[in-house]
């Protein structure tokens with residue numbers, strides 16, 4: 001099987017898994033993956049749980065549509081992340097409930113929307129900056145994200161949801177799942193005094209696992 005066919009199948013499989021676990025309701029969310037000769041992106045208005053490998057759009061780096069159905073309206077956003085993070089192999093954007101809920105909270109620290117509650121969050125997600133609200137599909141969202149993705153593999157779109165990149169589709173998926181779990185913990189703990197990881201504990205994770213905090 002070619003690299004492209006294998007990635008098309010992987011996007012379908014992961015989209016279905018995310019959908020079946022309630023992480024991508026309705027036709028929300030989009031998934032992309034880098035190829036040697038362009039990149040793949042899920043079609044606009046598609047349910048991630050019912051993708052067809054042949055429908056997934058193929059684009060080149062100039063934004064031309066090469067194959068498949070019309071691409072997600074967030075194509076420019078995915079492209080801005082790939083251009084800002086040359087080591088990214090894939091990107092996942094979801095409207096998963098707890099992360100979307102956090103994205104609507106007032107008084108978020110825009111440089112770090114979630115505290116370092118657990119080692120896995122620090123290792124897989126890192127510091128999570130907030131991107132100010134833009135309507136979905138607004139090309140200015142790409143510009144807003146461009147300045148931050150060099151330092152951060154994950155960002156939170158205000159009143160919307162997370163965008164997470166990874167070296168592989170599996171890595172990006174693991175990271176967005178961890179982000180969603182941490183958002184859930186954060187909301188569960190909102191009325192409790194919380195003891196996040198301290199600077200020494202985070203430094204140890206950085207040195208041991210290359211965590212980007």
Ligand SMILES: O=C(O)[C@@H](O)C(=O)COP(=O)(O)O
Nearest residue numbers: 028029030044045072073136
């Ligand atoms: O929130 C939106 O409208 C998009 O960010 C989204 O999640 C789904 O849009 P398409 O990928 O164009 O279906």
Ligand SMILES: [Zn+2]
Nearest residue numbers: 029095136161
């Ligand atoms: Zn969205």
